[in-house]
Amino acid sequence: MRRLTFGMNLSLDGYTAAPGDDLGWSVPSDELFQWWSDRVEATGLALYGRRLWEAMSSHWPTADQQPGATPAQIEYARRWRDMPKVVFSSTLSAVDGNARLVTGDAVPEITRLKAEDGGPMDVAGATLAAAAMRAGLIDEYAIVTHPVLVGGGTPFFTALDNWVDLTLVETRTFPGGVLLTRYETRQ
16 A cells, blocks of 8 residues: 655745745755655655646756756756656646646545555645545655745645644754654554
8 A cells, every 4th residue: 555645845834835826935955955856756656736737847847958957956857757647637638748637536546546556655736635634545744844924825734624643753954944844644
């Protein structure tokens, strides 16, 4: 059975994007960028919601060919392209690259994917993760908290019907006061 992790950058007040989908507050240090790149390398399958898919797929497929691309950006672009992806959307008609599109209900498909053999899965995108969270499908939360208050936007967590008990499994501080906390769900 595969493990499912929800990990994203978030503001101290709990948002993955500020109003207007502004991500300017979450520019990673070189060390944090490498941590995210290593996560992509270790991911067996990434699950994307439409909005994050559109943002990532508009940049990373050719980021390594852009003037001034750093070695780390080149490596991340290669890893991102190679990583198998499933995109969940009711409005897209096609996806490209190493991805396939699912237009139906995400929860049964995520449940089916978790039951398969294979490497760990990451869910990317707060809206898609909210559905998996409410269904009790997330095994780990990787929270990368930036020391900024953005006052609103897209929340990392969704409203839940029941408590979810968690166990802290890792903490790490990155430059600029950015803090990683990883929690596993208690079964």
